Amino acid sequence: MLFFHSFDISSPNRHLPSPRLSALALEQELRTRYIALQCIRRKNFGHPDLAGILATVYIIFLEDDGRNYEQIAGADLLGFLQLLLHDCTSQDTTGKNAWPLENEVNTLAVALLWFITSHSGLRQETQLRQRSIDILSYYAYAGFRYPCFTEPENMFYLSDKTKIAISNYGIYPPPRSTTMTVRYFGDQTRFTLPPIAPFAILSQFARAEEFPLKVPFGLPANRQEALTAGILFGPTKEDIEHFNDHCNTRLICSRSGDPPVDGFLKSQTHDPDWSRSLTSVLSTTPSYYVPGTLSGYWRGSSMMPYLDFYKSMLSSAEAPSTLPSFGRFPLYVRFREYYCYSPTPPVPVEEGANALFNAFLPQGCRWYEIKDGIELVGKNNSFRTKYVPFRPQQNSPQCSDAQDPSHGREIRDVIIVGETEEPYASAWNGYKYIGRVRPSDGLVILVRGPHDTHADQLGRALFRGYVISSCNFVGRWRSISTGEQPAEWECIFSMSKLASTS
Numbered sequence: 001m002l003f004f005h006s007f008d009i010s011s012p013n014r015h016l017p018s019p020r021l022s023a024l025a026l027e028q029e030l031r032t033r034y035i036a037l038q039c040i041r042r043k044n045f046g047h048p049d050l051a052g053i054l055a056t057v058y059i060i061f062l063e064d065d066g067r068n069y070e071q072i073a074g075a076d077l078l079g080f081l082q083l084l085l086h087d088c089t090s091q092d093t094t095g096k097n098a099w100p101l102e103n104e105v106n107t108l109a110v111a112l113l114w115f116i117t118s119h120s121g122l123r124q125e126t127q128l129r130q131r132s133i134d135i136l137s138y139y140a141y142a143g144f145r146y147p148c149f150t151e152p153e154n155m156f157y158l159s160d161k162t163k164i165a166i167s168n169y170g171i172y173p174p175p176r177s178t179t180m181t182v183r184y185f186g187d188q189t190r191f192t193l194p195p196i197a198p199f200a201i202l203s204q205f206a207r208a209e210e211f212p213l214k215v216p217f218g219l220p221a222n223r224q225e226a227l228t229a230g231i232l233f234g235p236t237k238e239d240i241e242h243f244n245d246h247c248n249t250r251l252i253c254s255r256s257g258d259p260p261v262d263g264f265l266k267s268q269t270h271d272p273d274w275s276r277s278l279t280s281v282l283s284t285t286p287s288y289y290v291p292g293t294l295s296g297y298w299r300g301s302s303m304m305p306y307l308d309f310y311k312s313m314l315s316s317a318e319a320p321s322t323l324p325s326f327g328r329f330p331l332y333v334r335f336r337e338y339y340c341y342s343p344t345p346p347v348p349v350e351e352g353a354n355a356l357f358n359a360f361l362p363q364g365c366r367w368y369e370i371k372d373g374i375e376l377v378g379k380n381n382s383f384r385t386k387y388v389p390f391r392p393q394q395n396s397p398q399c400s401d402a403q404d405p406s407h408g409r410e411i412r413d414v415i416i417v418g419e420t421e422e423p424y425a426s427a428w429n430g431y432k433y434i435g436r437v438r439p440s441d442g443l444v445i446l447v448r449g450p451h452d453t454h455a456d457q458l459g460r461a462l463f464r465g466y467v468i469s470s471c472n473f474v475g476r477w478r479s480i481s482t483g484e485q486p487a488e489w490e491c492i493f494s495m496s497k498l499a500s501t502s
Contacts (some may be wrong), residue, residue: 144486288442300495346413
């Protein structure tokens with residue numbers, strides 16, 4: 001009764017086998033959580049298992065439907081993290097200017113900082129904001145040192161043989177802490193650490209968005225005024241105001257009594273993140289990507305570091321003393337999802353050194369929209385495969401496993417297509433996207449190119465990232481004119497899905 005009164009139980013009920021939720025297990029989990037919250041409240045940075053404490057709080061967040069958040073907020077997690085990150089962040093000991101480490105404590109602290117971020121908290125952190133940005137910037141921008149991925153990005157199907165690249169900087173992807181052991185519902189449980197970069201990127205955008213873009217003098221007031229003046233492309237005052245008002249990162253902290261997100265429980269939005277961390281205790285097939293997640297309208301922005309600065313950072317073994325501020329550029333996309341169901345064979349997965357740069361789709365593959373889906377055709381008609389849209393059941397916005405309820409068949413593959421629609425294409429350039437979802441962890445890999453085939457100057461780019469909490473698509477993008485790894489220049493992006501009620 002005490003556990004049910006203090007913490008949410010919906011997520012454990014969905015994921016865990018019944019023996020893991022016995023009265024004894026609940027008592028032991030209650031004790032584990034109270035010890036963790038007491039450590040946070042007392043700001044005990046010297047706790048012998050600080051990483052385990054933070055991992056417990058991270059799990060509590062992933063299982064939050066309101067009660068969990070109130071427990072965490074009551075322990076003053078934000079104050080704990082501010083002191084921990086500002087004063088205790090452990091760094092590499094080699095070199096005068098040391099890079100912060102991607103170890104267990106730092107990773108979980110940065111992740112928790114994102115989870116606890118609120119609009120009121122952002123407004124109150126004025127004195128600490130720059131220090132937070134300085135710490136987060138290293139993790140966000142240095143893609144060659146802090147990859148965005150749980151597993152190497154250049155592998156679609158994981159194997160024992162990790163593909164490693166050697167550059168002037170060193171090994172890519174660099175070695176990082178990936179697993180640890182935590183006490184969870186009475187048992188010692190393997191916990192997989194998330195990569196630190198996505199959470200650092202989200203926190204960077206949340207802070208950058210506190211400073212709206214300024215409207216340059218002389219811009220047309222709106223699209224009609226621009227067309228009257230003979231200006232066909234480029235932003236207007238109205239476009240910039242829309243970007244400032246509607247392209248912000250979606251924060252996720254909530255309190256008990258908050259309405260469900262898009263019609264389903266808050267903890268359900270974290271199910272893919274929960275699966276990536278606690279697959280070992282799942283009683284069902286893990287759900288790394290929930291069907292229907294990307295379908296819809298997404299808005300956000302990217303931040304692009306200066307090319308010369310990035311190259312100097314890439315070529316140096318030491319971290320820069322500070323990172324400069326970088327401007328934001330708007331992103332507007334409407335995504336659509338298409339599925340291949342068993343027993344239909346999916347589009348072959350491209351293999352080889354450059355497979356990643358075509359989103360693991362075969363070279364020369366073409367696709368066409370047809371009446372009830374899309375058709376993908378291989379070079380020289382080597383294959384022809386039809387993918388169909390996802391159609392969830394009524395009153396079921398998302399499905400929690402790899403079954404489409406309208407078909408009852410196993411999903412073999414997910415193809416994502418997207419485009420920038422008007423009026424945003426006229427303001428910020430028109431792009432089209434195509435890619436697929438990696439089944440092992442839900443990584444989304446997309447190739448972006450100009451919608452107008454004559455606009456070659458816009459170039460082709462590779463977007464890779466995760467949908468965090470089912471509402472923020474976050475990661476990095478890079479030019480694919482060259483295939484070096486790590487990238488010679490890489491940018492960060494964050495896009496948020498418009499709520500169904502918007």
